[in-house]
Amino acid sequence: MSAPSHVPVLLDRVVALLAPALDHDGAVLVDATLGLGGHSAAVLTRCELARVVGFDRDPAALDLAGERLAPFGDRFTPVHATFDQIPRALADLGLRRADGILFDLGVSSMQLDTAERGFAYRQDAPLDMRMDPTTGITAAEVLNTYERGELTRVLREYGEERFASRISAAVVKERAREPFSTSGRLVELLYDQIPAPARRTGGHPAKRTFQALRIEVNDELGTLRRAVPAAIGALAVGGRVVVESYQSLEDRLVKRAFTAVTRLDVPPDLPFVPEDRQPALRLVTRGAERADAEEIARNPRAASVRLRAVERVRPDLDPTVHGKGAA
Structure with a gap:
């Protein structure tokens, strides 16, 4: 570790x-x-x-x-x-x-520095992202089970991702071939789906999607809204x-x-x-x-x-x- x-x-x-x-x-x-x-x-x-x-x-x-x-x-x-x-x-x-x-x-x-937790998109690791690893759904479960529309909503609302619909369609297609389990495969998909001009601005192309998944997995905004x-x-x-x-x-x-x-x-x-x-x-x-x-x-x-x-x-x-x- x-x-x-x-x-x-x-x-x-x-x-x-x-x-x-x-x-x-x-x-x-x-x-x-x-x-x-x-x-x-x-x-x-x-x-x-x-x-x-x-x-x-x-x-x-x-x-x-x-x-x-x-x-x-x-x-x-x-x-x-x-x-x-x-x-x-x-x-x-x-x-x-x-x-x-x-x-x-x-x-x-x-959490970012511990690769096994799956928060960091620059390291290939299991797609977990749970802040409390003893409970709740993982990022892999979100990717593999959410309907396309719900996945689009998560990426758009929590990641402010312009290409949310395009990404979610690709995820649904790819998971039918093989379920997602590691961050490396997701990052490859994001590079494929986000156009080159957009990849050159706004930081790493996986940043917004990983933020959205993390927020969804941990109910961060809901918890903060109550807290x-x-x-x-x-x-x-x-x-x-x-x-x-x-x-x-x-x-x-x-x-x-x-x-x-x-x-x-x-x-x-x-x-x-x-x-x-x-x-x-x-x-x-x-x-x-x-x-x-x-x-x-x-x-x-x-x-x-x-x-x-x-x-x-x-x-x-x-x-x-x-x-x-x-x-």
């Missing part, structure tokens, strides 16, 4: 955004996408009053991060779950609220949600969710805004922040990052969501 590695994107900026919310006794950070624990290690080192609850659906990631974070003792708690289960998991741990919640979205470097409102609802007053997105579908979803909870929803001619109509959260970042050229040179994965953050400035009207930090 390949040795996994990971360089956290915008690490210093992420910690700087979270630190004001984690400067009190009992502060809780939910690392919703634990990976190899790079962000969590930095927070535990620099925010000495905080503890981290780290979520990951990938058991291998939990094991590796657990080894890395073992020196922090009981300040780190691993949770094997998808990040839309944050409220329930916090309740199971006896925690009322989180003071910080971090999402570093998409496939991790560890962001759940995270906001679990946030203590003064707490912050920080999200790093790496493709436009994720970022648009996050932007809409943040806009919905920070927008002032009153008639424009209202002479003053009553306290109970003030938004409970405020934007911390102005638009989406990007990595600078220096970081991109060190870590090419940073080139596509979009960083957004919100802070809860007042409780919701529902008294059951008041409070700060741990129970």
Whole structure:
């Protein structure tokens, strides 16, 4: 198995955004996408009053991060779950609220670097792509069982692939001859189906299809659509949600969710805004922040990052969501 590695994107900026919310006794950070624990290690080192609850659906990631974070003792708690289960998991741990919640979205470097997982189109490997390899359908099953129309929808919606219909027709034809099992054969098909002029722009011709399959296999957008409102609802007053997105579908979803909870929803001619109509959260970042050229040179994965953050400035009207930090 390949040795996994990971360089956290915008690490210093992420910690700087979270630190004001984690400067009190009992502060809780939910690392919703634990990976190899790079962000969590930095927070535990620099925010000495905080503890981290780290979520990951990938058991291998939990094991590796657990080894890395073992020196922090009981300040780190691993949770094997998808990040839309944050409220329930916090309740199971006896925690009322989180003071910080971090999402570093998409496939991790560890998963990309481990050829056997099938995420990388530059290496021939089994078409798996499950972030949790213990459950769910594989990318091969999607290719081999979805009807042509459904496969076209997946490629078009999740990969924003212009040639989705053409690719899905070729997949259906080829799988009748022999089911798909490895990434190399799929990449060859994509080279054949995407016209040469299109192959010369927009990166590797397999990039969009592999993204679409990965999102479908792991229900990434559905999970994120549920998770962001759940995270906001679990946030203590003064707490912050920080999200790093790496493709436009994720970022648009996050932007809409943040806009919905920070927008002032009153008639424009209202002479003053009553306290109970003030938004409970405020934007911390102005638009989406990007990595600078220096970081991109060190870590090419940073080139596509979009960083957004919100802070809860007042409780919701529902008294059951008041409070700060741990129970």
